[in-house]
Amino acid sequence: MQLTIEKLVYGGDGLARLPADEKGRGKAAFLPFVLTGEQVEASLLEQKPGFARARAEKILQPSPRRVVPRCPYFQACGGCHYQHASYEHQIEIKAAILRENLRRIAKLEIGELTVHPSPPWQYRNRTRLKVRCTPETEVGYYRFNSREFLPVRECPISSPLINRAIAVLWNWKDCAENLLREIELFTDAEDSQLLIELYCEPTISEAAGAHLANTICELLPEAAGAVVFADPAAQHGAAEREPGRIVAAGATELLYSAGSVRYRVSAGAFFQVNRHLVSELANVATQEYSGEAALDLYAGVGLFSAILARSFAQVTAVEASQTSRADLVHNGPGNVKAVRASTEQYLQREKRKFDLVVVDPPRGGLGASVIRSLGERRARSLVYVSCDPATLARDLRALGNSGYRITQAHLMDMFPQTYHVESVFHLARA
Numbered sequence: 001m002q003l004t005i006e007k008l009v010y011g012g013d014g015l016a017r018l019p020a021d022e023k024g025r026g027k028a029a030f031l032p033f034v035l036t037g038e039q040v041e042a043s044l045l046e047q048k049p050g051f052a053r054a055r056a057e058k059i060l061q062p063s064p065r066r067v068v069p070r071c072p073y074f075q076a077c078g079g080c081h082y083q084h085a086s087y088e089h090q091i092e093i094k095a096a097i098l099r100e101n102l103r104r105i106a107k108l109e110i111g112e113l114t115v116h117p118s119p120p121w122q123y124r125n126r127t128r129l130k131v132r133c134t135p136e137t138e139v140g141y142y143r144f145n146s147r148e149f150l151p152v153r154e155c156p157i158s159s160p161l162i163n164r165a166i167a168v169l170w171n172w173k174d175c176a177e178n179l180l181r182e183i184e185l186f187t188d189a190e191d192s193q194l195l196i197e198l199y200c201e202p203t204i205s206e207a208a209g210a211h212l213a214n215t216i217c218e219l220l221p222e223a224a225g226a227v228v229f230a231d232p233a234a235q236h237g238a239a240e241r242e243p244g245r246i247v248a249a250g251a252t253e254l255l256y257s258a259g260s261v262r263y264r265v266s267a268g269a270f271f272q273v274n275r276h277l278v279s280e281l282a283n284v285a286t287q288e289y290s291g292e293a294a295l296d297l298y299a300g301v302g303l304f305s306a307i308l309a310r311s312f313a314q315v316t317a318v319e320a321s322q323t324s325r326a327d328l329v330h331n332g333p334g335n336v337k338a339v340r341a342s343t344e345q346y347l348q349r350e351k352r353k354f355d356l357v358v359v360d361p362p363r364g365g366l367g368a369s370v371i372r373s374l375g376e377r378r379a380r381s382l383v384y385v386s387c388d389p390a391t392l393a394r395d396l397r398a399l400g401n402s403g404y405r406i407t408q409a410h411l412m413d414m415f416p417q418t419y420h421v422e423s424v425f426h427l428a429r430a
Helices: 087-106 160-169 206-219 278-286 322-331 343-349 368-377 389-401
Strands: 002-004 013-017 028-032 039-047 051-061 114-116 126-132 138-142 149-151 180-187 194-200 223-230 244-250 253-258 261-266 291-297 312-319 336-340 356-359 381-386 404-412 422-429
Touching: 002 013, 028 039, 087 389, 087 404, 114 278, 126 149, 126 160, 160 180, 160 194, 194 206, 206 223, 206 244, 253 278, 261 322, 278 381, 278 404, 278 422, 312 322, 322 336, 343 368, 356 368, 368 389, 381 389, 389 404, 389 422
Parallel strands: 028 051, 114 404, 194 223, 291 312, 291 356, 312 336, 356 381
Antiparallel strands: 002 039, 013 028, 039 051, 126 138, 126 180, 138 149, 180 194, 223 244, 253 261, 381 422, 404 422
16 A cells, blocks of 8 residues: 655654544554655555554655665664664654654643754764574674564674674684673773673573683774673563673773763663763753752763762762662762662652752653652752653653753754654753
8 A cells, every 4th residue: 555654753663644444534554764755655564453563665755855774784673763864854853753742742842952963873882782603603683673683794883893893703713602692892982992791691600701701802802801791681580680790801891081081881881872972961961050969860870970070069879780880989079979779769768958950761761759759859950861752751741740841952862873862851940
């Protein structure tokens, strides 16, 4: 059937309408790898009571913003979603999706939205690859919308050093058959050193892990070190636990320069992946604030805390991960108090008032309990760093009911070629 794409929605799909039936307006159909206004010849893949999924078999009338994808694996690989759109149009798509989510969910119309673009290629400082060891070593990703292995020899959104490492890994003769499952490559800001994380079956022995770590450090001369983890995700029901460190060869952390700060980032710790926008994100989130006390929730290794410490007498930084919290202690100056706890736990037991609160939650957002606690503390200013526009909109609506209004809105394009939308919202009490 022929369909016309009405708009793009969060998640990478285009929205079209099936022909009207006896019940009235046709149901929504979602198609990947299309652009607004395009007419496509499509086949239906799945029909649900409220919507359908389809695939564009042929682009009958392409958008003028359509370009030739750069990556040979695009559409086969599940990592990228917008390589068929010019980078300028990708920014327009994300800004429209952010505004639409705020309008639909939060009933908010934002005025000025400051956009912070990124170099569209080779921006990732961290890439996690699947590994298949038999009959020969192959590395890759999952295929689009599946758990099927897709071998890849390059990844154009990953840094040059990571791509050189990928090429070398294809010639690896000993990759611990039946034990090694994934490998994560993390580069420093200069793209000159690698920290390697090897995720193995929980049954791996320390001796086998040591051999694995030493071998890959010999294979990759840019490796500062390699750390072997027993991955609990390989065990049923253990996905929520942090991987257990088995053994290491060489360094277990990298020093990452962002602006005037050098952060220690250990294997297993979270750090922002866009090597071009790390400093800009930190500056946008912390700009022009000062006072007696600041609170940094979901603090990670202290990306924001280390900067806030310059303009606040004391900064309290809260992080649940043991690995990230250890880096947070190392990276924070003396006036940063690092607390290991979940945000919910901390806010339930501590009732201190703060001048500024910075939150950088996971995709699930803050949730009702955290927002209620923040509303009770009545901080003068609040900065919300979001990686999901839907949960952001939900939380902004609740924060508005707690007395906050938006003073600044920023779109940080941390993930070019993908549908992911990172944003920073500055709020003040009305």
